[in-house]
Amino acid sequence: MSTLKYPALQVKQGNKIIYTFTANGKHILDFASISRIKRNEEGTLEGYQRITVSKHIDDIANYLDSDDAILTNSIVICFDDHVKFEPLDEASGFGHLIIPGSEEKNGWIVDGQQRVTALSQIQKDDFNVVVNAFITNDAHEQKEQFILVNNTKPLPKSLIYELIPDVDVEVPKALADKRIPMLLIQELNSRKDSPFYKKIKTHTNPDGIIKDNTLIKAFNHSINDGILFNYTANIITGNMEADIEGMVSILYAYWGAVSQVFKDDWKLQPTKTRLTHGAGIIGLSFVMEELIHQIGEKEFYIAQDFLPHIENLAEKCSWSSGQWDFGNGVVREALEIQNINKDISMLAQYLMSNI
Structure with a gap:
């Protein structure tokens, strides 16, 4: 030219x-x-x-x-x-x-x-x-x-979500709240020893089975009100400094235990199991918080810290077949649980009451 x-x-x-x-x-x-x-x-x-x-x-x-x-x-x-x-x-x-x-x-x-x-x-x-x-x-x-x-155009949300961690520009709060969760998703999705390796569905990994937005919600719950809050600094003022490696370490340990205990369901699409479904991921993220409360805060967690508890919980779970018995006469088929607040809350309470 x-x-x-x-x-x-x-x-x-x-x-x-x-x-x-x-x-x-x-x-x-x-x-x-x-x-x-x-x-x-x-x-x-x-x-x-x-x-x-x-x-x-x-x-x-x-x-x-x-x-x-x-x-x-x-x-x-x-x-x-x-x-x-x-x-x-x-x-x-x-x-x-x-x-x-x-x-x-x-x-x-x-x-x-x-x-x-x-x-x-x-x-x-x-x-x-x-x-x-x-x-x-x-x-x-x-x-x-x-x-x-x-920002105001109908771009795929997953594309914008992946770009957010890589820029320093001030973005609307709705997008800014996704910066740390997306940093975590990037790390968990790209490391070969991660329980989430290439399992998270993003714009650059469309074959993943766990939706990025599901994990964004789960991680934000913990960042705002759970254990991951301890790895942030000045979060209330909006100065989002975070120990990403510290967060990743906890998530490796807990979800590593989950993937070991439920190894068959961990491989399935959310249409075939509620483990990788939004309800299962969100519900189990609350279980992580409860288990850490029971175990006590530690400088470093490993999968073995969580394995006995998850193994005990496994006997009460019907991720892909059978029925969930939520008590008080409420019985649901395994795959009837939907990704709606009512079902997520019911499943989360059931899981936490059985660990």
Whole structure:
């Protein structure tokens, strides 16, 4: 690709600078790429874009090829610092954005990946679109901008959840509350000796069987009112400093015991067992708190601390077959328990009363 030179407007917004220019939609993928979210072999998160949706792209392309098509939404691109802005004069916000010619692309699409993909497929040769761009080499800032730009749009929740731990930007409280649980999920899902290794369903691990949102709820219960609170600092003021390794150690020990005692059910989808189902995970997370209260706080827990208690509980559980006898004439088939507050509360109370 040869060097590209676009007339552009430089706009200062606080301590940030953005550049606005127009470009032929068919050519955007010549200098900007789509950074798809994935995890490498070490479990580190790379990229930040959602998976493309072919039908959605086809629908956009068909519309853009129509005679009356317009595209008012801008494309947002992050460039690295090889891209330069040359003002017409020192006092002017007008100038040219210079994109160097190279085999490697210097831009990543922060917002508009579906539109850009559709634009690359249309029959028209001269469909210009508005591009807003910023320049940074910081991958964290790219992800921060992606979250902020897309926060009000219908992105998959699991995608946003996975990105949150990797950025420092201030996000709405509803998302901020998921930062520490998602850090825990990342660690538990990626470590080969973890009882949760590749078992948690996330955007980058769609084959997992335990929903990330289920564990977010379970971990937040403990962070706010349970043992994991002891591993946070200044949580009340919102300064979320946490001993993630300390939390992981406890979760390894307890859920390691659970996975040993219920090893057959631990392998099953939640449609076939209530152990990996939302009700089972939440219910057993309350059991963890009760057992720690009985055992007493320790500097370090191991699975053996919990195994005798879980083995005793196993005789009273009907995760995948049989019936739950909740007392007072309330009997439910094993798989009738639903992921609703009433059922979760009933199961949790039953489990805690039988340890």
